Amino acid sequence: MTTPCSSALATKTALVVPSGGDVDELLTNVLAHEGWSIQRVIDNHQALARARAEPFELVITGRKTLGIEDIELLRKIRSARPHVRLIILTDEWTRGDVISAMREGAFSYFSAPFEASDLAEMVRAAMAEPCWDDGIEVLSATPEWVTLTARCDIATANRLVQFLHGVKDPSIPEAEREQVITAFREILINAMEHGAQFDSSQHVEISFILARRAIACRVKDPGKGFSLEELRDAAADRSPEDLFGRARVRDEQGLRPGGLGILVAKKFVDELIYSEKGNEVVLVKYLDPPNRPTI
Amino acid sequence: MPSNAAVGQAKERGLSGPKAARLSGNSLLKGKKNQLDTPRSSFGRPYALVIEALGRRYNRSDDIRVVCGKHSPTAGAPSECKIVMALQVSTRESADVTILDLRGRATIGRESESLKSRLRELVAAGRHKLLLNLANLTQADSSGISVIVATHVSLKRQGGDLKLLRPCGRVLEVLTVCRLLDAIGSFEDEAEALASFRPRRYSATS
Numbered sequence: 001m002t003t004p005c006s007s008a009l010a011t012k013t014a015l016v017v018p019s020g021g022d023v024d025e026l027l028t029n030v031l032a033h034e035g036w037s038i039q040r041v042i043d044n045h046q047a048l049a050r051a052r053a054e055p056f057e058l059v060i061t062g063r064k065t066l067g068i069e070d071i072e073l074l075r076k077i078r079s080a081r082p083h084v085r086l087i088i089l090t091d092e093w094t095r096g097d098v099i100s101a102m103r104e105g106a107f108s109y110f111s112a113p114f115e116a117s118d119l120a121e122m123v124r125a126a127m128a129e130p131c132w133d134d135g136i137e138v139l140s141a142t143p144e145w146v147t148l149t150a151r152c153d154i155a156t157a158n159r160l161v162q163f164l165h166g167v168k169d170p171s172i173p174e175a176e177r178e179q180v181i182t183a184f185r186e187i188l189i190n191a192m193e194h195g196a197q198f199d200s201s202q203h204v205e206i207s208f209i210l211a212r213r214a215i216a217c218r219v220k221d222p223g224k225g226f227s228l229e230e231l232r233d234a235a236a237d238r239s240p241e242d243l244f245g246r247a248r249v250r251d252e253q254g255l256r257p258g259g260l261g262i263l264v265a266k267k268f269v270d271e272l273i274y275s276e277k278g279n280e281v282v283l284v285k286y287l288d289p290p291n292r293p294t295i
Numbered sequence: 296m297p298s299n300a301a302v303g304q305a306k307e308r309g310l311s312g313p314k315a316a317r318l319s320g321n322s323l324l325k326g327k328k329n330q331l332d333t334p335r336s337s338f339g340r341p342y343a344l345v346i347e348a349l350g351r352r353y354n355r356s357d358d359i360r361v362v363c364g365k366h367s368p369t370a371g372a373p374s375e376c377k378i379v380m381a382l383q384v385s386t387r388e389s390a391d392v393t394i395l396d397l398r399g400r401a402t403i404g405r406e407s408e409s410l411k412s413r414l415r416e417l418v419a420a421g422r423h424k425l426l427l428n429l430a431n432l433t434q435a436d437s438s439g440i441s442v443i444v445a446t447h448v449s450l451k452r453q454g455g456d457l458k459l460l461r462p463c464g465r466v467l468e469v470l471t472v473c474r475l476l477d478a479i480g481s482f483e484d485e486a487e488a489l490a491s492f493r494p495r496r497y498s499a500t501s
Contacts, residue, residue, distance in 0.1 A: 244478070264437050267472035
């Protein structure tokens with residue numbers, strides 16, 4: 001799984017397939033401000049030819065091509081330039097495309113509609129990230145069940161979350177999808193922080209399962225786990241007064257308020273189930289309101 | 296590409312876009328632009344363009360809409376021209392209240408650390424009445440929220456206060472589910488928020 005990272009980048013050039021309008025303007029400004037030069041090509045065919053002819057640190061596709069065409073470009077470019085960072089922007093995508101993009105080593109994936117701030121931040125991350133090749137590895141994937149590992153660092157967590165934003169499945173209401181992603185991100189960061197102290201040599205194992213009436217995510221961290229008592233305490237449905245009271249005590253001890261991540265996750269999904277050891281958690285969000293259990 | 300991933304792709308193709316109808320972004324954006332009261336920036340056009348663009352959402356029909364659907368801060372440009380920083384904090388004063396205009400995201404890592412250190416600096420400098428303008432904060436996770444809660448608690452203990460202005464979108468949702476909006480104090484109108492820091496006066500007839 002581990003691939004050597006590219007060495008320090010002497011030249012910084014991005015190859016960009018235009019998307020048109022404001023997206024191009026945003027990319028130009030973000031890249032130029034960081035001192036990157038930009039080469040533009042009109043389509044993926046030209047992008048491949050240019051990328052084969054000379055090295056680029058970053059490639060950004062245009063929105064007008066299909067996601068699957070961008071993945072083909074990614075595959076071909078990476079066979080010639082294994083460490084290139086490629087960000088896919090597309091108006092036309094499928095769930096399978098997003099999985100393939102992760103599998104083929106895309107840096108990130110944006111399916112329309114997307115937030116400009118998210119794109120700017122991911123471009124910045126692509127420019128700054130010194131080592132990312134083995135950050136996410138898809139172990140197995142069907143459209144309904146994906147299992148992968150993610151390196152324990154914040155940048156990898158953010159990349160993974162952006163891939164999830166790329167899966168805009170029409171069978172999942174947007175609001176509920178966003179809530180699952182928010183909850184998942186909190187649990188993922190918790191796993192990386194408390195289970196591995198953000199040690200980038202360690203990985204968390206993650207599964208996503210999409211059933212007809214529910215979404216489930218399982219996150220397993222490499223740590224020793226929490227006691228169930230600690231978990232119950234952190235997940236308790238506290239009033240703001242309780243939160244402030246706890247924050248006051250922790251403030252006096254020089255600690256930040258704790259347990260908010262689990263609290264937020266719990267609020268956004270229907271079930272949050274920990275294993276006995278406390279280093280594995282399953283989040284469940286029901287998509288069929290009449291069948292939801294009373295919590 | 297895995298063969299099983301390819302299954303059903305044709306079916307998915309026609310369904311790839313969200314069904315929800317979207318507002319006509321261009322007209323909305325123009326409307327919001329008219330509301331802006333941003334002082335002239337000393338920074339160049341690229342800076343202004345990116346800052347403006349960061350508040351946009353791109354959808355498949357090229358419409359643009361303002362994500363928060365609210366206001367841009369009336370503050371000046373940030374003191375550091377670091378356009379792709381994930382969080383920018385600029386401050387301004389109104390009497391004894393310090394207003395912090397947050398732009399970007401307050402999430403775990405350097406963003407929430409940066410927010411924490413900025414708030415600590417202000418508190419250490421004796422600024423004990425803080426108003427956080429969240430109108431352009433696009434994301435806050437538990438780490439960012441915990442910085443806000445910790446500062447609120449710390450200031451209360453010192454006789455000060457911290458309140459929120461115009462939270463929206465994902466940030467509003469997180470604050471709402473944690474039931475922090477009422478507990479901390481949140482306002483839609485800046486003048487009203489500033490007035491809330493002043494001691495209440497009661498007339499003889501009230």
